[in-house]
Amino acid sequence: MAQITLQNLAHSYLPNPGKDADFALKQMDHVWQDGGAYALLGSSGCGKTTLLNIISGLLRPSQGRVLFGDRDVTDAPTAARNIAQVFQFPVVYDTMTVRDNLAFPLRNRGMDPTYIAARVQQIAQMIGMEDTLSRKAQGLTADAKQKISLGRGMVREDVNAILFDEPLTVIDPHMKWELRTQLKKLHRDFGHTMIYVTHDQTEALTFADKVVVMYDGRVVQMGTPEELFETPAHTFVGYFIGSPGMNLLEAKIDGSRAHLQGQSVALGASYAPLAGCTQIGIRPEYATLTRGDGLPVRIKRVEDVGRHRLIRAEVLGQPLSIVAPEGQEIGADLTHVAFAPDRINVYADDWRVQGGTA
Numbered sequence: 001m002a003q004i005t006l007q008n009l010a011h012s013y014l015p016n017p018g019k020d021a022d023f024a025l026k027q028m029d030h031v032w033q034d035g036g037a038y039a040l041l042g043s044s045g046c047g048k049t050t051l052l053n054i055i056s057g058l059l060r061p062s063q064g065r066v067l068f069g070d071r072d073v074t075d076a077p078t079a080a081r082n083i084a085q086v087f088q089f090p091v092v093y094d095t096m097t098v099r100d101n102l103a104f105p106l107r108n109r110g111m112d113p114t115y116i117a118a119r120v121q122q123i124a125q126m127i128g129m130e131d132t133l134s135r136k137a138q139g140l141t142a143d144a145k146q147k148i149s150l151g152r153g154m155v156r157e158d159v160n161a162i163l164f165d166e167p168l169t170v171i172d173p174h175m176k177w178e179l180r181t182q183l184k185k186l187h188r189d190f191g192h193t194m195i196y197v198t199h200d201q202t203e204a205l206t207f208a209d210k211v212v213v214m215y216d217g218r219v220v221q222m223g224t225p226e227e228l229f230e231t232p233a234h235t236f237v238g239y240f241i242g243s244p245g246m247n248l249l250e251a252k253i254d255g256s257r258a259h260l261q262g263q264s265v266a267l268g269a270s271y272a273p274l275a276g277c278t279q280i281g282i283r284p285e286y287a288t289l290t291r292g293d294g295l296p297v298r299i300k301r302v303e304d305v306g307r308h309r310l311i312r313a314e315v316l317g318q319p320l321s322i323v324a325p326e327g328q329e330i331g332a333d334l335t336h337v338a339f340a341p342d343r344i345n346v347y348a349d350d351w352r353v354q355g356g357t358a
């Protein structure tokens with residue numbers, strides 16, 4: 001296993017990149033801890049696969065270095081990096097049995113047959129295929145084949161890292177949950193460095209200790225699920241994480257108050273004068289309908305979403321979502337919305353600003 005360092009890394013697919021927009025990956029410096037479970041999360045085209053391919057050695061970065069521990073692997077081919085990879089679609093040997101598919105990476109390295117048999121059994125149990133071990137992979141469903149790919153990716157204990165690129169795309173929803181839980185357990189048991197690419201926040205948040213959120217070729221935040229929820233470093237993280245995402249309201253910030261069209265709300269911290277476009281960010285879970293406290297609100301729609309209700313509203317001409325607790329009557333007397341001051345984040349030109357003591 002190894003710590004992975006991305007040093008001064010950037011990548012462009014163009015031969016002579018110049019401006020920022022020419023880079024699929026903008027310059028980054030990051031250290032990914034040995035034994036960490038990371039999810040690489042972001043919408044389509046943000047650079048997740050480019051970064052994963054640079055780590056795996058499928059792609060050479062146009063700038064910077066990749067280190068595994070102290071070893072510079074920037075020019076090392078995939079085979080020399082000692083990593084396991086699981087792709088979006090199954091990669092299995094159809095003519096081999098499930099057992100032989102799972103054992104393949106271990107036999108390749110000349111491991112002891114007794115160890116191989118025990119390890120294959122353990123992995124088969126994890127992917128729920130103990131009863132299918134003697135069957136040929138040919139004729140199995142795509143779902144089952146992808147489970148074999150996952151199993152084969154995890155069978156070696158001596159790899160530097162295991163890289164997963166959207167591995168659950170072809171798996172049915174129930175099994176997805178099951179496999180995610182198993183992956184997490186496997187990570188706890190064996191402590192591999194794992195990097196899991198996905199555009200699905202549920203997958204990222206349930207799998208990872210640290211979620212790496214990418215936007216437009218940049219890592220905009222690397223944090224625990226709780227940090228991403230409570231203190232999104234960029235408005236994109238606020239919007240992308242959560243269901244629905246964070247509310248963003250344009251406001252002028254003055255010390256420990258935010259001003260919105262003649263009204264003002266208290267903030268939990270105090271801010272130095274800020275330049276650029278300033279916004280306050282409030283999670284729908286931290287907005288509460290009141291009979292007169294806070295800002296005037298116009299309720300447009302109430303949606304029942306399982307255990308709570310989601311209120312789509314408008315505050316001073318800007319859209320706002322509110323999560324109403326179970327049992328709350330949504331009557332005409334609820335005319336205002338109040339925000340918990342210490343849950344309000346402040347953004348200048350989309351980046352979170354750290355406040356001081358209010």
Ligand SMILES: Nc1ncnc2c1ncn2[C@@H]1O[C@H](COP(=O)(O)OP(=O)(O)OP(=O)(O)O)[C@@H](O)[C@H]1O
Nearest residue numbers: 013014024042043044045046047048049050051199
């Ligand atoms: N081989 C390539 N040649 C040129 N441009 C590429 C190549 N591969 C990716 N790109 C561009 O680089 C950017 C990042 O793509 P990348 O595939 O890394 O994103 P992603 O986040 O993995 O997206 P997805 O979830 O759709 O796979 C995109 O603008 C994409 O069009």
